[in-house]
Amino acid sequence: MTDTSPPHRDTPLPAGTVAPDFELPSTPDQKVMLSDFRGQPVILVFYPEDWSPVCSDQLGLYQAVFPEFQKHNARLLAISVDSAWSHLAFAKDRNLHFPLLSDFEPKGRVSRAYHAYRSGDGTSARALFVLDADGVIRWSYLSPVGVNPGADGILRALEEIDGKETS
Amino acid sequence: MSQTQWEAALVSPVDRTRDHIQGSAGAPVTLVQYGDYECPYCGEAYPIIKEIQARMGDRLRFVFRNFPISTSHPHAEHAAEAAEAADAQGRFWEMHDLLYERQRHLTDQDLHLYAEELGLDVERFDKEMEENLHAPRVYEDFMSGVRSGVNGTPTFYIDGVRHDDSYERDVLLDALERAAAASPR
Numbered sequence: 334m335t336d337t338s339p340p341h342r343d344t345p346l347p348a349g350t351v352a353p354d355f356e357l358p359s360t361p362d363q364k365v366m367l368s369d370f371r372g373q374p375v376i377l378v379f380y381p382e383d384w385s386p387v388c389s390d391q392l393g394l395y396q397a398v399f400p401e402f403q404k405h406n407a408r409l410l411a412i413s414v415d416s417a418w419s420h421l422a423f424a425k426d427r428n429l430h431f432p433l434l435s436d437f438e439p440k441g442r443v444s445r446a447y448h449a450y451r452s453g454d455g456t457s458a459r460a461l462f463v464l465d466a467d468g469v470i471r472w473s474y475l476s477p478v479g480v481n482p483g484a485d486g487i488l489r490a491l492e493e494i495d496g497k498e499t500s
Numbered sequence: 501m502s503q504t505q506w507e508a509a510l511v512s513p514v515d516r517t518r519d520h521i522q523g524s525a526g527a528p529v530t531l532v533q534y535g536d537y538e539c540p541y542c543g544e545a546y547p548i549i550k551e552i553q554a555r556m557g558d559r560l561r562f563v564f565r566n567f568p569i570s571t572s573h574p575h576a577e578h579a580a581e582a583a584e585a586a587d588a589q590g591r592f593w594e595m596h597d598l599l600y601e602r603q604r605h606l607t608d609q610d611l612h613l614y615a616e617e618l619g620l621d622v623e624r625f626d627k628e629m630e631e632n633l634h635a636p637r638v639y640e641d642f643m644s645g646v647r648s649g650v651n652g653t654p655t656f657y658i659d660g661v662r663h664d665d666s667y668e669r670d671v672l673l674d675a676l677e678r679a680a681a682a683s684p685r
Contacts, residue, residue: 390652396571428571475532483508483651 345460345473352464355445357434358370358417365410365432367396368468374407374494376487379449379463381478383415383423390451391481396429398484405491410434414441463490470499508649508662514563520592522553523561525596528683529676532563532657534645537580537599538573538606539653546600546671552676564596566641567653570648575606577638582611584634586618599635
């Protein structure tokens with residue numbers, strides 16, 4: 334990823350774009366690099382903040398739907414600007430078993446790169462991206478910040494990717 | 501397929517052979533709820549639905565489908581299975597009501613006591629719970645909800661279209677009355 338973060342836009346990076354690579358902390362002493370997941374679909378879930386009610390419903394729902402994501406061999410990475418310690422406590426409290434990545438320093442850099450940052454609030458937007466095995470964005474969606482976008486769009490995108498690979 | 505929004509609609513139509521239904525098939529409007537027995541918002545909606553049913557009478561058909569979010573509500577899955585086990589003995593709605601009326605008490609032991617209280621064949625109930633016999637059915641409901649755009653609980657569908665407005669009594673009642681009035685039947 335370059336340092337020339339694009340300005341805030343109202344639409345997330347669109348389908349067909351190569352997903353900007355990044356490396357972010359998943360725990361206080363571990364990091365996750367997006368390109369390590371080449372070869373399998375990746376779901377990126379940007380969300381505004383740990384602990385706020387809609388976020389928890391959304392991520393709790395994704396945990397519940399997780400077996401369906403796994404049927405597509407997909408990895409799920411959730412990203413917000415909260416610190417790794419907040420993420421740890423939040424994941425434990427809400428029983429979340431997928432990585433919560435900390436876009437904390439420089440704050441929101443990765444969120445901005447995906448056009449999924451809300452400058453006014455200083456948080457990630459509520460945006461979804463589904464990447465194919467080559468790291469290309471195949472579907473993206475920006476939800477109103479207070480609305481849980483559900484899981485159906487993600488499943489549709491994963492099915493479309495599978496359909497094209499098998500056809 | 502980027503940035504497209506779709507209308508959230510029920511992908512599994514109401515099916516008299518499998519759904520839990522109150523009210524007649526001839527009712528001019530159908531309300532489908534995806535609910536979680538341990539979710540406090542569903543607990544809030546429960547008396548509202550009862551009141552709306554009382555007001556609308558046979559002009560409303562109500563359908564309940566399971567949507568337990570187990571990560572947030574550790575007892576929700578077993579509670580849903582308990583309602584299905586009661587259904588296997590023809591007593592779904594009694595168990596459904598009991599679970600919402602006592603939604604802070606949903607341990608496996610509580611569920612067993614509710615089965616006793618309802619006079620179910622408790623041996624059969626316990627066996628089915630032990631074997632998670634009804635888990636596939638609960639998961640079917642859950643996935644039909646996911647694919648219909650359920651994004652939390654409760655989520656309502658009025659004549660198959662997701663009701664994105666509040667489920668406050670007057671708002672929901674008004675939406676149902678409007679749908680009933682627009683019905684060709």
